[in-house]
Amino acid sequence: MEHLLGPLWSAYARSLIKTQDTSGQILLHSTTEARWYFNENTIIVPRLHTGFFNIIPGVFTGFGILGTFVGLTLGLG
Numbered sequence: 001m002e003h004l005l006g007p008l009w010s011a012y013a014r015s016l017i018k019t020q021d022t023s024g025q026i027l028l029h030s031t032t033e034a035r036w037y038f039n040e041n042t043i044i045v046p047r048l049h050t051g052f053f054n055i056i057p058g059v060f061t062g063f064g065i066l067g068t069f070v071g072l073t074l075g076l077g
Contacts, residue, residue, distance in 0.1 A: 004043075004047070005038075005043070008037050008038060008042055008043070009037075011037055012030075012032070012034060012037040012038070015030060015031045015032040015037075016028045016029065016030055016031070017029045017030075017031060
């Protein structure tokens with residue numbers, strides 16, 4: 001699982017600021033919310049390869065418009 005989240009974690013880790021409290025404990029403060037790095041669009045969507053399914057509605061709409069004009073042309077001719 002590390003190889004899948006590695007680039008995301010590296011990017012998020014660059015947004016962390018390390019500080020040290022009076023007892024010597026290291027604290028991490030995030031300058032960016034983790035949800036900007038770890039979300040559905042960055043983890044799930046790229047691994048599902050759904051690009052083809054995203055264009056299907058446009059393809060069907062295009063065929064419908066084309067069919068309408070072909071039908072009108074044949075009907076009037």
